[in-house]
Amino acid sequence: MASCMKNGFDNEKYLTIQSERIKERISKFGDKLYLEFGGKLFDDYHASRVLPGFQPDSKLRMLMQLKDVAEIVIVISAVDIEKNKVRGDLGITYDMDVLRLRDAFQNVGLMVGSVCITHYKGQEAADIFRSKLEKLNIKTYVHYVIPGYPSNVNYICSDEGYGKNDYIETTRPLVVITAPGPGSGKMATCLSQLYQENKRGVKSGYAKFETFPIWNVPLKHPVNIAYEAATADLNDVNMIDPWHLEAYGETTVNYNRDIEIYPVLDAIFKGIYGSNPYKSPTDMGVNMAGYCIYDDDACKYASNQEIIRRYYTALNQLAVGKGTEAEVDKIELLMQQVNISTDDRKVTVAAKQRGKETGVPSAAIELADGTIITSKTSSLLGTSAALILKATRYLAGIGPDVMLIPADMIEPIQNMKVTYLAGNNPRLHTDEVLVALAMLSKDDENCKKALEQLPKLKGCQVHTTVMLSEVDRKIFKKLGVDLTCEPVDKKQKSL
Numbered sequence: 001m002a003s004c005m006k007n008g009f010d011n012e013k014y015l016t017i018q019s020e021r022i023k024e025r026i027s028k029f030g031d032k033l034y035l036e037f038g039g040k041l042f043d044d045y046h047a048s049r050v051l052p053g054f055q056p057d058s059k060l061r062m063l064m065q066l067k068d069v070a071e072i073v074i075v076i077s078a079v080d081i082e083k084n085k086v087r088g089d090l091g092i093t094y095d096m097d098v099l100r101l102r103d104a105f106q107n108v109g110l111m112v113g114s115v116c117i118t119h120y121k122g123q124e125a126a127d128i129f130r131s132k133l134e135k136l137n138i139k140t141y142v143h144y145v146i147p148g149y150p151s152n153v154n155y156i157c158s159d160e161g162y163g164k165n166d167y168i169e170t171t172r173p174l175v176v177i178t179a180p181g182p183g184s185g186k187m188a189t190c191l192s193q194l195y196q197e198n199k200r201g202v203k204s205g206y207a208k209f210e211t212f213p214i215w216n217v218p219l220k221h222p223v224n225i226a227y228e229a230a231t232a233d234l235n236d237v238n239m240i241d242p243w244h245l246e247a248y249g250e251t252t253v254n255y256n257r258d259i260e261i262y263p264v265l266d267a268i269f270k271g272i273y274g275s276n277p278y279k280s281p282t283d284m285g286v287n288m289a290g291y292c293i294y295d296d297d298a299c300k301y302a303s304n305q306e307i308i309r310r311y312y313t314a315l316n317q318l319a320v321g322k323g324t325e326a327e328v329d330k331i332e333l334l335m336q337q338v339n340i341s342t343d344d345r346k347v348t349v350a351a352k353q354r355g356k357e358t359g360v361p362s363a364a365i366e367l368a369d370g371t372i373i374t375s376k377t378s379s380l381l382g383t384s385a386a387l388i389l390k391a392t393r394y395l396a397g398i399g400p401d402v403m404l405i406p407a408d409m410i411e412p413i414q415n416m417k418v419t420y421l422a423g424n425n426p427r428l429h430t431d432e433v434l435v436a437l438a439m440l441s442k443d444d445e446n447c448k449k450a451l452e453q454l455p456k457l458k459g460c461q462v463h464t465t466v467m468l469s470e471v472d473r474k475i476f477k478k479l480g481v482d483l484t485c486e487p488v489d490k491k492q493k494s495l
Helices: 011-029 045-050 058-064 078-083 094-107 124-135 186-199 222-230 242-248 256-273 296-319 325-337 346-358 383-395 407-420 430-440 445-451 470-478
Strands: 032-037 070-077 111-120 140-144 174-178 204-209 238-240 253-255 362-366 372-376 461-464 482-485
Touching (some): 011 032, 011 058, 011 204, 045 296, 070 094, 070 186, 078 094, 078 111, 094 111, 111 124, 186 256, 222 238, 222 296, 222 325, 238 242, 238 256, 253 256, 296 325, 296 482, 346 372, 346 461, 362 383, 372 383, 383 445, 430 445, 430 470
Antiparallel strands (some): 238 253, 362 372
């Protein structure tokens, strides 16, 4: 995270108290704890953006402290396999992500016991995937679609309901249930196992580990509002947990899906055990993140910035026909709730001002020291490429009069793009500028110095007055830059 973003979250404290809380919960139930793991286990960049100081691999590191007692079951829905559902951030299908997750867990020494295919009703794609897993010697189980789920509790808690599912064999006291994405059936998998374990005389429990919403910060705290913005497509809504308020007289925050399903869960627990150890959805959670915020203002500022970024993402998705107006409207309402606008993003204001002055696509970057640098499209360079050159030159202490890449080197590249590659845009993209800079760095000390500044762009903020090509977006992502764009096509003259 760039240093212009003040830290406000104690990561080391989090690792310690989070793993302690999970150990405490295991001991509460006796033999085994099924832990539903929400959100991303690897690379939780949302958490690190809204809780500055949170490391993207914190959940994994926390789990590593429990690796001697933990095993992982990866859950995937047969419906998602059939639909070829794709993870937006990685661009791979959920079934491929199961294999990626398994390898990633095993590479760090975590035990992956098996894969469970949920919502199964004989889908051919699921059968093909199952046989593929079995050829790889991966233990695979299936859980069926249960008629009347989740309301027909008597049927669910019977041999025709949960009893019909495959029993997942596990050997460790902590069973982490994770999945490539939401709606995979993680909770149902946990509850099915509780039913099956109870029949076998094994004392087992269930708990839920999700970072957001943070239950012990206010409902309208920007860190919780940022979670609503991140899940605007799912239409998740943060709510006061009414069950917790009634049981303890204490106000806590949860989200609508957990609150709505709680009466069903309560009935299922009673159906399995005769009683429910939890008086509320909040009771089920083991999340300690709220106790690790030490600078509330820093986390509020970071969260507000994330809400604005999510707003621009929704606008861009709508502009290319992938998003919905409802998503944009929802995030606009969230911005009103925390009293912010796009003008609260410094680079947005700077880029739009530069665009207004020049009449051409423009961009701005906020560096770690708070310096804002702007750029514009020229006959040689696209605005993103110009921005990277200007930013690295500034960071390297090279004067503006020094031309890092001479025009006579850029022109042959432009000629090749138009003449031989049938391109319409001769200007250099970010990747082309970086390749040119790398080639020149062998003999030119200034280019070498500029290239060495690239790691300093990580965590910096960028805004452009037009939507960028996929190439430029990917380069910014690889550099670790937080990018937003006005929902304007480059071909449009207006800014």
